[in-house]
Amino acid sequence: MSWFIRFNKPFDVLPQFTDRANAGLPRQTLSDFIDLPGVYPAGRLDRDSEGLILLTDNGRLQAQISDPKQKMSKTYWVQVEGIPDTAALIALRNGVELKDGITRPAKARLIEEPDGLWPRTPPIRVRKSIPDCWIELTLREGRNRQVRRMTAAVGHPTLRLIRSRIGNWTIDGLESGSWETLPAPETSPIQGVRKRDRRPKR
Structure with missing residues (x-):
């Protein structure tokens, strides 16, 4: 078996x-x-x-x-610092220039906090003066720490990262x-x- x-x-x-x-x-x-x-x-x-x-x-x-x-797609729920504007989302979709080259086109959109989300232990560090939000990001490549590097490149460091899907499995x-x-x-x-x-x- x-x-x-x-x-x-x-x-x-x-x-x-x-x-x-x-x-x-x-x-x-x-x-x-x-x-x-x-x-x-x-x-x-x-x-x-x-x-x-x-x-x-x-x-x-x-x-x-x-x-x-x-090129199996992988989807991530990404809690980021700040609120990405349209330009930041377009950059994530079209490709972001990283040290190891530009990323492939991806899907990126703002989402509400995922339903039924479990608490993280320990919790993320929250700064009251800076808002945060969630992005759903779907990639078809897998570079080292790619999601974190992509969000940082558009000015929104990752606070929490959850992979929600690989191919058709969730x-x-x-x-x-x-x-x-x-x-x-x-x-x-x-x-x-x-x-x-x-x-x-x-």
């Missing part, structure tokens, strides 16, 4: 099962939440980011999902820190999956 699961990663959890680089205090890893043997993340999500990670023990499927050549109905199994895709992972086979969350 091949495992394929979705996991809603909390803030400050390493996107791996071991923490070999840290010689000091232990840090939380995926092993603190997921006890299935032999599964590995298909792609990464920074320690200081939250949201959807897909994991599988199928190496071919893992490579398909994480391969940049597949975190809908999945509490922070919980996971569930899914049917493995029958064709290309970009086409999504059949109806979920829900299992008890740990």
Whole structure:
């Protein structure tokens, strides 16, 4: 049997099962939440980011999902400092000049705070003199810390970052820190999956 699961990663959890680089205090890893043997993340999500990670023990499927050549879309909810104007949103959509080159065209729009959003631990630092808001940003590339660099480039530093979707898979109905199994895709992972086979969350 091949495992394929979705996991809603909390803030400050390493996107791996071991923490070999840290010689000091232990840090939380995926092993603190997921006890299935032999599964590995298909792609990464920074320690200081939250949201959807897909994991599988199928190496071919893992490579398909994480391969940049597949250009699988990923959607993020981004809480930023300040209120982006039309020019900032257009820049995010058309491409932002970063140190490693201009970004590909993306989808960007202002949204209300997502429904059912869980509290972050610890909370973000809020400055009473500066407002904040949420952006929904959809990319088809995955450079290192790209979303944070993009919002900073248009003058709106990221305060909180949540990945809500990879391809056709979302975190809908999945509490922070919980996971569930899914049917493995029958064709290309970009086409999504059949109806979920829900299992008890740990």
